[in-house]
Amino acid sequence: MSDFARQVEVLRPQLLRFARAQLRNDAWAEDAVSDTVLAALERPQSFSGGSQLKTWLVGILKHKLIDQLRRHTREIASSPDEDDGLEDLVFVPDGHFRDREQDWGNPESALGERQFFVVLQACVENLPPTQARVFMMREWLELDAAEICKEMAITSTNLWVLLHRARLRLRECLQARWFAGTQH
Amino acid sequence: MSMFKKLKKRIFGRSCRQVSRLISDMQERPLGAWDRLCLRMHLNICDTCTRYEKQVKFMHRAMGRWKSYSDGEP
Numbered sequence: 060m061s062d063f064a065r066q067v068e069v070l071r072p073q074l075l076r077f078a079r080a081q082l083r084n085d086a087w088a089e090d091a092v093s094d095t096v097l098a099a100l101e102r103p104q105s106f107s108g109g110s111q112l113k114t115w116l117v118g119i120l121k122h123k124l125i126d127q128l129r130r131h132t133r134e135i136a137s138s139p140d141e142d143d144g145l146e147d148l149v150f151v152p153d154g155h156f157r158d159r160e161q162d163w164g165n166p167e168s169a170l171g172e173r174q175f176f177v178v179l180q181a182c183v184e185n186l187p188p189t190q191a192r193v194f195m196m197r198e199w200l201e202l203d204a205a206e207i208c209k210e211m212a213i214t215s216t217n218l219w220v221l222l223h224r225a226r227l228r229l230r231e232c233l234q235a236r237w238f239a240g241t242q243h
Numbered sequence: 244m245s246m247f248k249k250l251k252k253r254i255f256g257r258s259c260r261q262v263s264r265l266i267s268d269m270q271e272r273p274l275g276a277w278d279r280l281c282l283r284m285h286l287n288i289c290d291t292c293t294r295y296e297k298q299v300k301f302m303h304r305a306m307g308r309w310k311s312y313s314d315g316e317p
Contacts, residue, residue, distance in 0.1 A: 146260060154258020159291045166301045170308050179305055197271075198306035204271060215272075223267035230298050 063103045067096055070113055074120055080180060081124055081195045083188045087131060091123040098123075121200055128192075128210045142187050142224050149227050161230070163238045175237060182232035190225040193218060254284050259292050266296045270303065 060068070074095060078088035098119050099106070106115050151157050169175040183191055193211060196202045208215055257265075262285045265278055274282065286293050 150258075150260040154260040156259050156263075156291045156295070161291075161298070162294060163298060163301065166298075166305075170305060175305075176309050179309055198303065199310050219264075219268050219271055222271060223264050226267050226299055226302060227263065229302055230295070233298075233302070 061103075063106075064100055066112055067099050067116065070116055071096060073113070074116060077117070077199075078120060078124060080184060081192070081199065082127060083184075083191055084131075087127045091120060091127045094123045094126070095120045124200065125202075125206075125210065128196075142190065145224050145227060149231065158231075158234070161234050161238070163234075166238070169237065178233065178237050182229050182236065185232060186225055186228055190221050190228065193221045194225040194229075197222060254281055255288075257281050257285055259285075259289065259295075262286075262289070262292050263295055266292065266299055270299065 071092060074092045075088060078091045079085060082088045082091065095116060099116060106112065149157060183194065186194065189211075193207055193213075196207045196210070197204075202210075204215055204218055207213075208218055211218070213221075262282060265274060265282045268274065269282070286296065
């Protein structure tokens, strides 16, 4: 194995972790990562060395993730978001937040703690699948709304509702698993 | 109901439930002038939604940081 191939292999588990978080399907994630590694090994000369190897690989991976989503769009579209009860959990009937005392103080310090990102990832993974996908496409892959709607075969209004629900859920999860009563 | 009361109700009549949706949408699209006005007036008087707006923006920054962990962490 060449030195380059070895360096790529070392990064495979990390690529797989992020592919899984995005696609929520182990088989698709492994396909996307395998395609990424193959593409990298076929054209090592296109890695300029200027950026970090991982940055370069993630750039390739993003395209492979989109390929996977495109290939499996019909399967995704047939699993609708069934999360209509969420808002009744988060809000009381008069429309106020049920939990009005969620003060995260100065949350920036959490960004310096590796453990926070473990919690964040767990919270994203706990979202209902469709919410998790669109949230990761939006916030991690930074796709624009038109691309996401096309890949997911949804309207922009659907997309906004899904992102809205994902954010409400993430707030609840981060509150419960990180900010509640802890002195970080 | 007087004109003034009706107007007040239209501006302040939105619940946190409705406003939280505007806070999320604001990350995705430019809000209309009327929505912007209602949002601003609501945030002036509502601590919970003010905190929620900060939480939404923080989650966006946190996702960006998570991404850079994957892109180029040491």
